[in-house]
Amino acid sequence: xxxxxxxxxxxxxxxxxxxxxxxxxVLYENExxxxxxxxxxxxxxxxxxLVADISAPGCSFDVLSEKLNKLGEELGVQIRTQLSxxxxxxxxx
Amino acid sequence: xxxxxxxLSTLKMIDKQKLDVRTITMGISLLDCACDxxxxxxxxxxxxxxxxxxxxxxxxxxxxRDFGVPIVNKRISVTPAALxxxxxxNPVKLAQALDSAAADIGVNFIGGFSALVHKxxxxxxxxxIESMPEALSCTERLCGSxxxxxxxxxxxxxxVKLMGVVVKQLAENTASSGGFGCAKLVIFSxxxxxxxxxxxxxxxxxxxxxxxxxxxxxxxxxxxxxxSVKGHPFDDVAETIKKTAFSxxxxxQLVALEASRRLNVPFGIVDLSxxxxxxxxxxxxxxxxxxxxxxxxxxxxxxxxxxxxxxVKKGGVMASSHVGxxxxxxxxxxxxxxxxxxxxxxxxxxxxxxxxxxVCSVGLDMIAVPGDTTAETLSxxxxxxxxxxxxxxxxxxxxxxxxxGAKVGDNVEFGGLFGRAPVIAVHPFSSAEFIARGGRIPAxxxxxxx
Numbered sequence: 381x382x383x384x385x386x387x388x389x390x391x392x393x394x395x396x397x398x399x400x401x402x403x404x405x406v407l408y409e410n411e412x413x414x415x416x417x418x419x420x421x422x423x424x425x426x427x428x429x430l431v432a433d434i435s436a437p438g439c440s441f442d443v444l445s446e447k448l449n450k451l452g453e454e455l456g457v458q459i460r461t462q463l464s465x466x467x468x469x470x471x472x473x
Numbered sequence: 474x475x476x477x478x479x480x481l482s483t484l485k486m487i488d489k490q491k492l493d494v495r496t497i498t499m500g501i502s503l504l505d506c507a508c509d510x511x512x513x514x515x516x517x518x519x520x521x522x523x524x525x526x527x528x529x530x531x532x533x534x535x536x537x538r539d540f541g542v543p544i545v546n547k548r549i550s551v552t553p554a555a556l557x558x559x560x561x562x563n564p565v566k567l568a569q570a571l572d573s574a575a576a577d578i579g580v581n582f583i584g585g586f587s588a589l590v591h592k593x594x595x596x597x598x599x600x601x602i603e604s605m606p607e608a609l610s611c612t613e614r615l616c617g618s619x620x621x622x623x624x625x626x627x628x629x630x631x632x633v634k635l636m637g638v639v640v641k642q643l644a645e646n647t648a649s650s651g652g653f654g655c656a657k658l659v660i661f662s663x664x665x666x667x668x669x670x671x672x673x674x675x676x677x678x679x680x681x682x683x684x685x686x687x688x689x690x691x692x693x694x695x696x697x698x699x700x701s702v703k704g705h706p707f708d709d710v711a712e713t714i715k716k717t718a719f720s721x722x723x724x725x726q727l728v729a730l731e732a733s734r735r736l737n738v739p740f741g742i743v744d745l746s747x748x749x750x751x752x753x754x755x756x757x758x759x760x761x762x763x764x765x766x767x768x769x770x771x772x773x774x775x776x777x778x779x780x781x782x783x784x785v786k787k788g789g790v791m792a793s794s795h796v797g798x799x800x801x802x803x804x805x806x807x808x809x810x811x812x813x814x815x816x817x818x819x820x821x822x823x824x825x826x827x828x829x830x831x832v833c834s835v836g837l838d839m840i841a842v843p844g845d846t847t848a849e850t851l852s853x854x855x856x857x858x859x860x861x862x863x864x865x866x867x868x869x870x871x872x873x874x875x876x877x878g879a880k881v882g883d884n885v886e887f888g889g890l891f892g893r894a895p896v897i898a899v900h901p902f903s904s905a906e907f908i909a910r911g912g913r914i915p916a917x918x919x920x921x922x923x
Contacts, residue, residue, distance in 0.1 A: 466724065467479060
């Protein structure tokens with residue numbers, strides 16, 4: 381059993397239809413498992429934070445990150461994929 | 474689980490407040506490369522550096538991408554060149570070998586064309602120092618440093634005298650770029666062996682075979698945090714800085730451990746310095762101004778800087794398993810937009826900068842002085858700064874650029890991270906007889922301290 385490897389995917393930009401569907405679609409295709417998702421819209425500005433497990437053998441950080449970058453360009457929003465340790469180390473002792 | 478607001482706060486730090494890891498520096502010992510053939514030694518040095526650091530840039534970029542945090546520089550520090558060049562005929566050849574290794578690996582700087590002469594100079598030390606004007610002007614990426622004083626040994630005034638001449642000559646050799654060669658030469662008192670920051674980085678003789686040292690940054694993040702405690706008492710200011718420094722340093726620690734693991738090189742230290750860049754929003758001066766000073770350099774600046782420097786260390790120490798290097802706030806004049814503006818408004822003079830160096834790391838850094846400043850005056854400035862380090866048991870450094878042809882009020886452009894230096898005045902009165910004495914200033918008393 382591999383240790384769980386988590387990524388934080390943040391999506392920031394103007395709201396439009398289908399952002400969650402498209403992002404979760406890419407995650408599904410790449411065998412990533414969504415662990416947590418939160419989303420808000422403030423004055424038309426869309427913010428989604430999604431935590432996913434990418435420890436499945438068929439799931440590669442590099443591939444996922446590249447596909448999400450491309451999707452971000454297509455949707456006109458900023459999508460960033462980061463390993464979750466960065467956030468855990470900054471705010472947890 | 475990390476909360477959404479914490480994630481958004483980190484993204485804001487990276488995007489708006491310029492949070493970054495300033496440098497991953499690989500320290501490499503070259504002690505086993507010393508030999509009595511110039512060609513052989515250069516080859517051994519080149520081979521060892523490219524073998525150990527061949528993947529440094531690639532791994533740095535991978536970590537940058539995986540964690541989404543910019544890692545601005547990947548660099549190398551090596552054993553002080555004076556220790557391995559004693560049997561060589563020409564130390565400039567070693568300089569060129571170091572430079573070409575750095576170029577082939579793809580790092581922007583390599584540090585360690587250095588000599589440790591705080592008590593006295595060996596023949597090799599003296600020869601290496603005398604070769605610096607040529608070595609640092611015929612190479613692109615090589616940085617050098619000389620340690621001229623220490624709390625335990627006092628100040629080697631013969632070396633101080635020589636360094637004034639070396640700095641002057643180096644400026645003249647690189648006159649076409651405003652004396653830029655001098656930006657690659659640091660004169661220390663109490664130099665540290667594990668500093669990851671250029672131009673003063675070297676891999677000291679007390680270090681191991683190879684180590685990963687990381688320098689963090691983030692003046693913009695500290696300033697951003699202080700905006701939330703406007704008008705509050707200093708207790709709140711100090712607490713806010715400590716918490717922010719903790720978060721910033723954790724990023725450095727994470728990157729350092731990850732780089733160490735991926736490169737299979739032991740982790741050395743995290744350097745807790747706040748290192749500004751010329752970018753807007755990445756300034757130490759603006760932190761001091763955020764505390765309530767109209768312009769950095771006015772009365773109160775030294776106190777503000779003392780608080781900042783101390784709080785950064787207190788916050789950072791717990792965030793890292795090994796803290797070292799210079800660890801404090803840097804005040805390089807040309808690399809900090811707030812400092813540049815303060816100097817241009819006449820609020821920041823050499824004397825005030827000297828006072829500020831008593832309470833922070835590191836010293837008189839990246840300061841352009843008029844081109845007609847004499848070697849003796851440069852030496853005297855170096856002596857003053859070395860004395861502050863020696864007496865206060867801290868590292869101090871001098872990186873002065875006597876820009877050829879430049880006068881007070883001119884600007885010298887260096888570009889990139891080196892920024893733009895407004896030329897500031899030195900005292901017009903002579904220190905020549907003082908410097909001509911030579912010899913050694915004895916080590917200071919360590920008790921009866923008042």
